[in-house]
Amino acid sequence: AAEMSVPRAIRKVFLAAEQAEGAGARVRRAIGTPHLRNLSPFLLLDHFSIGPGAGFPDHPHRGQETITYLLQGGVDHEDFSGNRGTLGAGDLQFMTAGRGIVHAEMPRQNPDGSANVGLQLWVDLPEDLKSCEPRYRDLRAAEIPTVRVDDGKATIKVISGQSHGIDSVKDLAYTPVWLLDIELRPGAKVTQPLPQGWNAFSYVLEGDVWYGEGDARKKVEQYHNVVFEQRGDVVHAETDADASKPARLVIVAGTPLDQEVVQYGPFVLSSKEGVYQALMDYQTHSNGFERAKGWKSEIGK
Numbered sequence: 001a002a003e004m005s006v007p008r009a010i011r012k013v014f015l016a017a018e019q020a021e022g023a024g025a026r027v028r029r030a031i032g033t034p035h036l037r038n039l040s041p042f043l044l045l046d047h048f049s050i051g052p053g054a055g056f057p058d059h060p061h062r063g064q065e066t067i068t069y070l071l072q073g074g075v076d077h078e079d080f081s082g083n084r085g086t087l088g089a090g091d092l093q094f095m096t097a098g099r100g101i102v103h104a105e106m107p108r109q110n111p112d113g114s115a116n117v118g119l120q121l122w123v124d125l126p127e128d129l130k131s132c133e134p135r136y137r138d139l140r141a142a143e144i145p146t147v148r149v150d151d152g153k154a155t156i157k158v159i160s161g162q163s164h165g166i167d168s169v170k171d172l173a174y175t176p177v178w179l180l181d182i183e184l185r186p187g188a189k190v191t192q193p194l195p196q197g198w199n200a201f202s203y204v205l206e207g208d209v210w211y212g213e214g215d216a217r218k219k220v221e222q223y224h225n226v227v228f229e230q231r232g233d234v235v236h237a238e239t240d241a242d243a244s245k246p247a248r249l250v251i252v253a254g255t256p257l258d259q260e261v262v263q264y265g266p267f268v269l270s271s272k273e274g275v276y277q278a279l280m281d282y283q284t285h286s287n288g289f290e291r292a293k294g295w296k297s298e299i300g301k
C-alpha cells in the first residue's frame with residue numbers, strides 16, 4: 001500500500017517585523033532574529049525592500065551561500081573580481097561566498113520610483129566547503145519551470161527541488177535546498193511533499209494561508225514565517241474560497257548540517273577561531289580577500 005503521508009506539524013509562527021539594514025534599506029527578517037536564530041542550514045531570510053538611493057554597498061561574505069530572489073524591480077551586483085550582473089523581476093542569483101567575496105548589491109533606479117523587492121536567504125556551507133572558491137549561478141525567470149495544480153487554482157514555480165512531477169532545472173546551491181514559490185487563488189489547496197528529515201519553513205508574501213488539515217489547520221497572515229517540525233513528509237496549504245485576492249508563499253527546505261554555527265555578520269564559520277581568522281583575513285586582505293585591497297565598487301558609490 002502507498003506509504004501514508006504524514007503532515008508536518010507547525011512548530012511556531014511569528015511575524016517578520018521590519019527593520020533597517022544596509023544603507024537605507026528595509027528588511028523583514030524572517031530567520032536570524034531572536035524569534036528564530038537559525039534553522040540549519042538556514043542562517044537568515046530577509047524580505048527586503050530597497051528604495052531609490054538605498055542599497056547594500058561594498059561588504060564581505062565568507063562561509064555561506066546567499067540566494068537572492070528578485071520579486072519586483074531590479075538589483076545590480078558587482079564584486080571584487082569584476083563579476084557584474086543585474087537581477088530582474090523573477091530572477092535569482094545563487095552566490096557561493098566560500099572563502100571570501102566582497103561585493104555590492106544596489107537597486108536599479110525604476111522609472112516610476114517603485115521599490116526593489118525580494119528575498120535573500122543565507123544558507124550555511126558544510127565546513128569543508130567554507131574555504132571553496134566563490135561562484136555564482138544565475139537563474140533567470142524564463143528558466144524556472146512552473147506547474148499548475150488544483151484545476152489551475154494553484155501555480156507553483158519550482159525554483160529548486162521537485163513539485164507535482166516537475167523538477168527544477170539544476171542543483172544551484174552546494175547545500176541541498178528546495179525553494180518553491182506558490183500562488184494560491186481563492187479556494188486553492190496544495191499538498192507539497194518535502195524530503196524526510198529536512199528542516200522546512202514557509203514565509204507568506206501576500207494574502208492569508210491556511211497550513212495543515214482539518215482541526216490542525218492554522219491561518220497565517222502576510223509577512224509571517226511558519227516553521228515546521230522535522231517529522232513528516234508533506235505540507236498542506238490552502239486559501240479561503242471567499243478570499244478577496246490570491247495568496248503567495250514560499251516553501252523552503254534544506255538538509256540540516258551537523259556543525260556549529262558561529263556568525264559575526266556576514267562571516268559564518270563553525271568556530272570562534274574561524275571567525276577571528278575571517279576578520280583578520282578581511283582586514284589584511286589575505287586567504288581569499290586579496291582582491292579587496294584598494295577595491296571599491298562602481299555601483300556602491
Ligand SMILES: Nc1ccc(F)c(C(=O)c2c[nH]c3ncc(Cl)cc23)c1F
Pocket residue numbers: 021022023027046048056059060061068075105119120265266
Ligand atoms: N549589514 C549587512 C551586513 C552584511 C550583509 F551581507 C548585508 C547584506 O548585504 C544584506 C542583508 N540583507 C540583505 N537583503 C538583500 C540584499 Cl540584496 C542584501 C542584504 C548587510 F546589510
Ligand SMILES: [Fe+3]
Pocket residue numbers: 056059061066103105
Ligand atoms: Fe551581500
